[in-house]
Amino acid sequence: QSVLTQPPSASGTPGQRVTISCSGSSSNIGSNYVYWYQQVPGTAPKLLIYNDYQRPSGVPDRFSGSKSGTSASLAISGLQSEDEADYYCAAWDDRLNGWVFGGGTKLTVL
């Protein structure tokens, strides 16, 4: 049971916009930054969004992050086949004194 809650799966067709939600609590998302990682099966996770909505250089602006209260979202617009991957949200948890992750969302591009 993950501390952060994500839907196990999401899907969309090429060109569509999809969103992935991440629900937490006051001790993690509610008081700390949210991070999003993309993991293509068989490879290491890659940082997609940091500090709630910032994009590292090299990450396309099709990817965007937002946060409100104790929930966060990752939006992917103009869906492409190469976006098919697992997506994880993460945040520091002040009560647990450690990082917490969502269970991951498997994105399928139909």
Added chain:
Amino acid sequence: QVHLVESGGGVVQPGRSLRLSCATSGFTFSTYRMHWVRQAPGKGLEWVASILSDGSSKYYAESVKGRFTISRDTSKNTLFLQMNSLRAEDTAVYYCARGSELDPWGQGTLVTVSS
């Protein structure tokens, strides 16, 4: 560019020990906090441990507290994870990651705990 390379994984019997290493290059190792994160086969990501840039503070997941020890050697730009009293549920790919944003990650090293 920044590189993180894990090593030390393998097959080990329950109750035995293993020491993982994460060799780093391309950045000033001594100025970054570092982390270990693991992923059991077919499962999601689980944070294991973190250490501050100067090694003054260390943080552990409850599942490994008292069994695992994170450490760093600035002279070798290397991060370590000493894993004792290993259990079957510790079987996972272990990744090291850099900094406040956990970026980047190494390629991972597989630890299999089995008799």
